[in-house]
Amino acid sequence: MHDSDALFGVLRQSADPDAAAAVEHLVRHGRDEELARLNAVSFAEARGLGEEATVAALLHASRLGLFEMSWNILCPSCGGVLDANASLRSVRREAYHCAFCAVDSEPVLDDTVEVSFTVSPRVRRIAVHDPDGLGFWDYYRQIFFGSGIVFPEARVFDELARAAIVETVELQAGERMILALQLPAEPVIVFDPVTHAAHFLTVEGEPTRERQELSLVFDSIRAGIGRTTLRPGPLRLSLDNRTGARVLPGVFIAGEALNGLIGRRRPFLTAKRLLSNQTFRDVYRTDTLDVDQRLKVLSLTFLFTDLKGSTALYERVGDLVAYDLVRAHFQILHEIVASEAGAVVKTIGDAVMATFPTPHRALSAALRMREAMRGLNARGSAEDLILKIGLHEGPCLAVNLNERQDYFGQTVNIAARVQQLATADGIFATEAVIRHGDAARLLAAQRVEASPQMCSLRGIGDRVPVFELT
Structure with a gap:
């Protein structure tokens, strides 16, 4: 240590x-x-x-x-x-x-x-x-x-484990064991967590006093599953470990006790959330996806920004002042994105593409960005930085483009097109964002009105409802 x-x-x-x-x-x-x-x-x-x-x-x-x-x-x-x-x-x-x-x-x-x-x-x-x-x-x-x-606390866990387990076995490499079991009139699973081999026993019919026999062999990694139908009553179960490692087969009753052991869930850190984490993108910049990988994301929220009239800004205030203003704008946007559990995927000229795990996080970031730009302009006593923002949520593919983890799909295209609809100081969002429960509550809490309009998006076939936030 x-x-x-x-x-x-x-x-x-x-x-x-x-x-x-x-x-x-x-x-x-x-x-x-x-x-x-x-x-x-x-x-x-x-x-x-x-x-x-x-x-x-x-x-x-x-x-x-x-x-x-x-x-x-x-x-x-x-x-x-x-x-x-x-x-x-x-x-x-x-x-x-x-x-x-x-x-x-x-x-x-x-x-x-x-x-x-x-x-x-x-x-x-x-x-x-x-x-x-x-x-x-x-x-x-x-x-x-x-x-x-x-998992339940220790006392409850022990009670449920006794009810859910018929027998547990530890077999060293090359070891064989025979178990004498009494099968209940319930479905039974013989499963080994080391090789991931399983055998399902359908236990049905009239109980029997005659001994039934079943032999299972563990001989390969991820050996798959087997099925057998037996009657309630005595079973002679032969287990043979032909792998080069220890195995831990258990005979489980597939019922309420087993569900009580493993049926409760809690939130965990998902890959989607980590890929939209700014620290991860900064620290593990190149250690993400291979070029040929295409991994599915069911729901991700995209935020696109752009500065209106940035070319004219350089002509109006000069390269040095304009550069400092644009750099300050990028810094503010990066900080807001990170604070809302998002990540900046890339910058394109004066534009930013960012992702968020949920719509309300992206929406909160967009509203904060607008206020931050107003504050930056107020400190400079001019309306030099006019930010346009577009939001959309939906499925996509996580990919590797230009040696960088990126996203691909229609959701990305729509988000970019929605941003192009925005006028001066505007935030436009699709119905998928606005109708999200937490996003709707955020808009109500901040007294932001979402005004709908049907819009045609370049490259998108049908007209779609888009909301301007005022």
């Missing part, structure tokens, strides 16, 4: 002081399980910290080597981790399979790709760094399930 003192010193200089102190305290004094797949959102809430400051501190800590960041593909049904990746570059576009739920799902950056943080073994070695030493449930909680699962 002494070797990391200097790194913690750098962290305190680069991150929010309170967030940096909380991260340092966790590394030095936290329990092992708290340092495995850390959920940044719940960590911030538990410590009374701002979420953005906490995420930024963990990003800086990861860049310094204090933590290892993981991009985990989650099953949308059970919340299990189907694949863990050190970089977003490793995430595949095709569907992932959850044997525990018998579900195929395509990775979606909104809610099935989480970003978690585990302390580096070079800083502090914890149990999860040696997974073969973890017990049955510790393996599930710290490795198989994502950070969005809320």
Whole structure:
């Protein structure tokens, strides 16, 4: 730990002081399980910290080597981790399979790709760094399930586990075991979280006293699923581990007790949110997507800005003064975007393209930008900077363009076209933004009127409703 003192010193200089102190305290004094797949959102809430400051501190800590960041593909049904990746570059576009739920799902950056943080073994070695030493449930909680699962407190957990589990087994490489079980008249799953192999037992019909037999072999990684129909009654279950590692098969009753164990959820840091985080874009500028990757985002809000008459501004006040004004405008916009949990994707001339995880964040940023530009002009006793803003929300693809993480799709095109509709000092937004619940409440609280009009957008076939905010 002494070797990391200097790194913690750098962290305190680069991150929010309170967030940096909380991260340092966790590394030095936290329990092992708290340092495995850390959920940044719940960590911030538990410590009374701002979420953005906490995420930024963990990003800086990861860049310094204090933590290892993981991009985990989650099953949308059970919340299990189907694949863990050190970089977003490793995430595949095709569907992932959850044997525990018998579900195929395509990775979606909104809610099935989480970003978690585990302390580096070079800083502090914890149990999860040696997974073969973890017990049955510790393996599930710290490795198989994502950070969005809320497990019951210990007494309730033990009660539910006894009701949900028929038997648990630990098989070393090459080991074989035979279990004598009594099958209930309920669906049963035999599942191993190491190989992700599952066998579903449909238990139906009249109970029997005759011994039934079933043999399962664990012989490959991600071995898939099998199905067998049996009757309630005695079962002789043979388990054979032919892999080169330990496996942890469990015999689960697929009922209310199991749902009580793993059915509760909490917010977690999604890939979508992290890609729209300014600190991430600044710190991990080139470590995002491969050129050929196209990852789906179901909902992202885009904000485009542009300065009206910027060419005339240079002619009117001269290059030096105009440059200082435009640079000040960029700085203000960057600060507002970051403070609203957004990120500047790129600047194009005097224009800015930014993304936000939710419409109300983008809308709040747009209103603040307009006021900030009015204040900047007032200090200069002139209307030199006239900002036009456009907003739209919808699905898109996260891509790599010109060695930079970017976005592609019709949503991006519409947002850019909506900005072009804006006149002097104007904010135009689509119905998708205005009708969002939190956005509507924000407009009402600030007494901003949204005036609708049907508009034709260049390159977009149909006329669309667009709202001017006044």
